[in-house]
Amino acid sequence: MNKEDNRIRIGRINYTNVWPIYYYFADLVPREQVEIIHQVPTGLNKAMAAGEIDMGPISSFAYGESFENYLLYPDLSVSAFGAVNSILLFHEKPLQEIAGGEIALPTTSATSVNLLKIILEKFYKGKPRYTYAPPILSDMMNKRDGALLIGDDAIKESWRNKKYMITDLGQEWAKWTGKWMSFAVWAIRRAVVDQQPELVKGIFDAFVQSKHMAHADPSAMIKEAKSSVGGSSEYWQHYFSNLCYDFGVEQWKGLQLYYQYCWELGFLPKQATVEIWQQNRIARVTE
Numbered sequence: 558m559n560k561e562d563n564r565i566r567i568g569r570i571n572y573t574n575v576w577p578i579y580y581y582f583a584d585l586v587p588r589e590q591v592e593i594i595h596q597v598p599t600g601l602n603k604a605m606a607a608g609e610i611d612m613g614p615i616s617s618f619a620y621g622e623s624f625e626n627y628l629l630y631p632d633l634s635v636s637a638f639g640a641v642n643s644i645l646l647f648h649e650k651p652l653q654e655i656a657g658g659e660i661a662l663p664t665t666s667a668t669s670v671n672l673l674k675i676i677l678e679k680f681y682k683g684k685p686r687y688t689y690a691p692p693i694l695s696d697m698m699n700k701r702d703g704a705l706l707i708g709d710d711a712i713k714e715s716w717r718n719k720k721y722m723i724t725d726l727g728q729e730w731a732k733w734t735g736k737w738m739s740f741a742v743w744a745i746r747r748a749v750v751d752q753q754p755e756l757v758k759g760i761f762d763a764f765v766q767s768k769h770m771a772h773a774d775p776s777a778m779i780k781e782a783k784s785s786v787g788g789s790s791e792y793w794q795h796y797f798s799n800l801c802y803d804f805g806v807e808q809w810k811g812l813q814l815y816y817q818y819c820w821e822l823g824f825l826p827k828q829a830t831v832e833i834w835q836q837n838r839i840a841r842v843t844e
């Protein structure tokens with residue numbers, strides 16, 4: 558809660574990928590009760606862990622790090638089965654040849670950097686050296702074999718790119734596992750669920766309604782994405798309809814496998830369990 562005015566503090570990833578869930582949201586909740594904080598995923602992950610925000614999308618990896626403190630909303634995520642179009646590795650040589658090389662990772666991401674490590678280390682049996690860098694492709698590729706970008710940074714470079722091979726990590730994950738991948742999940746601090754159950758429910762309903770409204774008629778959202786980020790209407794039509802904003806059994810199964818691999822490879826200290834908020838009941842997801 559914001560100490561001065563008691564508003565609930567809600568994160569928002571400042572990439573286009575979350576637009577459907579927010580596009581109508583502000584009109585559906587009492588404005589005096591919510592404050593929206595825009596940041597890149599790693600910023601939101603840290604703010605949630607520090608108690609500076611109360612709920613919102615975080616990297617699914619960050620949920621795996623702090624799952625004891627959070628519950629997840631059902632029906633809300635940024636997921637894909639196969640290509641995501643905005644989680645992209647740029648590289649000069651085929652993956653087999655760079656799996657032991659130098660890779661630049663963006664400071665904006667937590668889920669996708671660990672997903673890339675799983676792909677290169679577990680699936681391609683490599684052991685690359687990683688360096689973290691701000692998401693600027695030309696700098697990242699300086700003396701490196703590959704660079705990962707996420708969100709709008711990845712989208713814009715995919716439009717400009719004439720130089721590199723591009724690997725979509727969602728596609729790689731589906732190829733090796735046959736599973737869904739959820740990149741962002743909607744977390745709520747457990748204490749907030751206890752303190753503000755009605756508001757937690759109202760906010761959930763508003764997010765879900767925004768998602769349905771944006772899906773039913775995406776034209777205004779597509780027009781705005783085109784004017785503020787660039788690209789064509791066809792691009793955004795495909796981008797939004799290709800991403801999945803639901804969070805159900807298929808997405809949970811994919812995420813459980815991701816957490817298992819993160820644990821096996823030592824990226825997470827414990828195997829995370831997915832616990833879902835259900836109108837004040839808690840459901841633990843098991844396969």
Ligand SMILES: C=C(O[C@@H]1C=C(C(=O)O)C=C[C@H]1O)C(=O)O
Binds near residue numbers: 598599668670707741
């Ligand atoms: C689909 C995307 O997923 C994002 C990737 C994240 C990560 O790698 O930590 C976190 C949140 C998501 O917004 C994207 O960035 O385009």
